[in-house]
Amino acid sequence: MLPYVYLMAAAVLAGATGSAYVVTVVGRQEPASASVVRVVDGETVEVREGDRVTAMRLVNVDAPAADECLYDESRKRLSELLPQGTNVSVTREGLLVALSTKDGLVNTALIADGLAVPTVNGTRFLEQVKAADNVAAENHRGLHxxxxxxxxxxxxxxxxxxxxxxxxxxxxxxxxxxxxxxxxxxxxxxxxxxxxxxxxxxxxxxxxxxxxxxxxxxxxxxxxxxxxxxxxxxxxxxxx
The missing domain is CATH 1.20.58 (Methane Monooxygenase Hydroxylase; Chain G, domain 1)
Structure with a gap:
């Protein structure tokens, strides 16, 4: 059993250095206005823009899946941040979005609560979500x-x-x-x-x-x- 644990530590370090993400760099667009229809999970929200309802995934946010730790808490917290009917500002980065309310950027708020972690699938808000993650880690919140x-x-x-x-x-x-x-x-x-x-x-x-x-x-x-x-x-x- 003991060698298994030592191998585990080595595997973690190897995995950490071998991780890779695809970063999409796109031209910046002006934010659009929309209203929240419902929260699907900790990183996906349905919003209404005019007559169209679209499911949008939050950029730089990796939230727990249905079988992962704190899934329910993550989804619940995002629902609190984005109640049905909430007016949001939508900033697109490729196929992903940043959603802002009068209280600020929702992507960072969820991560600051320790209920999601940063992921490198966009660059515009990356430093902000990393800073939010540091806050969560320092305060031992959620996944930390x-x-x-x-x-x-x-x-x-x-x-x-x-x-x-x-x-x-x-x-x-x-x-x-x-x-x-x-x-x-x-x-x-x-x-x-x-x-x-x-x-x-x-x-x-x-x-x-x-x-x-x-x-x-x-x-x-x-x-x-x-x-x-x-x-x-x-x-x-x-x-x-």
Whole structure:
């Protein structure tokens, strides 16, 4: 198991350096006015321009898909930023858009809340969304939060806290207490196995240098989890 975790760290670094995006550079257009019909997901909005309703994707915004961490929260937050009927200013960049309300640029607001991450599919607003992402990371919001169980920091926190709990568990305890501690170790090991397959938005939200720090914590916790689970199971077995 230990080599698996070390390989995981190497894979993360290799993936971070190998990522590539296509950047589309287009001529700038004046913003157009429209009204919100509905929010489809965390990066897609239907708007009405005159008699035409069009589904528009937000430029530089990569929000959770339906099976990803914080999908519901991302969609809900975008719906709060863009209630039905809201007047918006539409700035196009290729086939993508930036949407602004009287409160500012929606693309950056969602990212600043940690409910989406920047993606390089346009250049005009790229620095703004990167700055918003830095705010989210510094304040541990959304996908950057260790308090959200499905995020990468949240999973690492669960693993390290489980290691501390089982390490502190005395072997002279009730069968129930020992079993609970052993199960805690097993659950944390399951999270480690998940982290051995890096990828997805939860990883994209964390800078490569921070990924390395988090994975080092996991690597340190793994031996404790395996050792203590084995010890606890043996004691439980001996109790009959």
């Amino acid at each position: 939060s260790p308090e959200v169980p499905c995020t990468l920091p949240g999973q690492v926190k669960a693993i390290t806290e489980a290691a501390a709990v089982v390490e502190a568990q005395p072997l002279k305890a009730s069968k129930t207490e020992l079993t609970v501690a052993a199960d805690t170790a097993r659950t944390a090991i399951g999270l480690v196995d998940q982290l051995a397959r890096p990828g997805g938005l939860t990883w994209d939200a964390v800078a490569p240098v921070d990924q390395t720090v988090l994975l080092a914590k996991v690597t340190k916790a793994v031996p404790t989890l395996y050792r203590k689970e084995a010890e606890l199971r043996n004691v439980v077995k001996g109790l009959g």
